[in-house]
Amino acid sequence: MLQSFFNGLSGMITFSHGLDSVSNNIANMNTLGYRGSDTFYSALNSGNSFAGVRAGGDFVNTTAGEISETGNATDLAVQGNGYFILRNEGEVFFTRAGNFNFDDDGFLVDRATGYRVAALDEFGNLTDINIDGMRQLMPEVTTQVNFSGDLSRASQTGEATVTVFNSLGEELELTFDFTNNTANTPGSWLVSIKDENDVEVGTGEIRFNDDGSPQASFNQFDITIPGLNNGTANTPLDLTLYFGEEGTLAATTSLSTTTTTSSINANIEDGRGVEGLVALSFNDKGEMNLLYSNGDTETPYRIALATFNNESSLIYSEGSLYKAPSNIDVEYGHADDGAFGTIAGESLESSNVDLVREFAEMIIIQRGYQASSRAMNIANQLVEQLYDNTRG
Structure with missing residues (x-):
């Protein structure tokens, strides 16, 4: 009979622990990413005799929240x-x-x-x-300018402009003036590169085959622009001017013999300023x-x-x-x-706590706690009855 006291007490202690877990879950029902805990109960045995219950442990409820x-x-x-x-x-x-x-x-x-x-x-x-x-985004230096369009054989000049970037990410506007040099060398065009102050910073020559495609070894050339822009000393800018693959008509050509206007365009291959x-x-x-x-x-x-x-x-x-x-x-x-x-x-x-489930769990815990308390009370009455009989 005395074991009934310990069994009832263990039940009350264990259900109290379960209530702690449930109340903590409810308190965190609006806690972001919170995962509720479940309490599991384990029977206590002493040999072949029952010895009450204990909390077997709290485990995370792994159900995902909304x-x-x-x-x-x-x-x-x-x-x-x-x-x-x-x-x-x-x-x-x-x-x-x-x-x-x-x-x-x-x-x-x-x-x-x-x-x-x-x-x-x-x-x-x-x-x-x-x-x-x-x-x-740190600046990137322009290393290559690509050309496309047609330098008409019937025209004497052509012009293209492009903005390149130096080592500080500053913009440099370059103008490319093309002069027809076919009278001296078949298919030849002379190129003069000028900065935004109309100062010549480089020269070169390109040549075209009879079919209007760029000529081998004259389809590109390199220039070095002095390292000075707006009064700020910079590293010299090395550029490759590229007019297309030898023998193809995919980029720059020299075809037309009827129009006296050339349509030449320039675009940078790479380079950028400081970008936020x-x-x-x-x-x-x-x-x-x-x-x-x-x-x-x-x-x-x-x-x-x-x-x-x-x-x-x-x-x-x-x-x-x-x-x-x-x-x-x-x-x-x-x-x-x-x-x-x-x-x-x-x-x-959101938290994965299910309020309906927690309320149901609370009712079960409450009944278990009451029943454990009642068992202790009945055991106490029986012991008192035994004492009374003994005194009689």
Whole structure:
């Protein structure tokens, strides 16, 4: 009979623990990325005798929460099994709450804790995501100008203009004056290159075959523009002027014998000025895409995700963060690879707590606690009855 006291007491203690878990789930029903916990009960035995009950442990409910759009470019959600990876002073944490932003130093961090979001480098190692040096696209020097169109055999001149970029990303407008030199050399055109101040900065010659295609060894030439622009000393600009492949009519030609006007065009092969970052986004593979003012894009990072061989054994750390115990295997990878799932950009995952389920669980716990208390009360009455009989 005395064992009934211990059985009832163990029931009350265990149901109290279950209520702690349920109340914590309800309190976090609006916590982003929160995954509720389930308490499991285990019977206690002493030999062949019953010895009550104990809490067998709390396990993470791995059901995914609802995903909703936010419109914020750095808000991310995982559709699948993966967890985001956060790092802080050597510690590694895992979370489903992707409410991230960039801090003052350009690192992508968790808004709530400031812990840094991890990516994977080319060797599969965890690395921080930092765009501090990517807010501007550095200038690129122009190295080649490509020409197209027709230098009419019946014309004496032609002209084309183009804007190139120097080592500082400054624009230099160049004018190319073409002079028909066929009277001296068949198919020959002389080229004079002038800067925006009408100062000649280079010369050259191109030649065409009888069929109007560029002639071998005269289809391109190199010039060096002095390194001075708007009073600023720069490295000299080396340019290749390219007029097309020898023997073809795909680029620059010299065909027409009827029109006295040449139609020659010039375009840069490469080069750009300093371009600012205008937009940032993440795709379903977790790739961070940077869009610059000139339309160029860069993809410098890809969000790292983690999966576990026993997800329900994750340990609560703080907020919506979890840590992995030493007895479970952690695998790092990327979204859209294997079991990691995909990334939903501009979205966040809500808590997976089901309020109806939690209320039902509370009713069960309440009844169990009451019944355990009642068992102790009945045992106490029986003991009192025994004492009364003994005194009689």
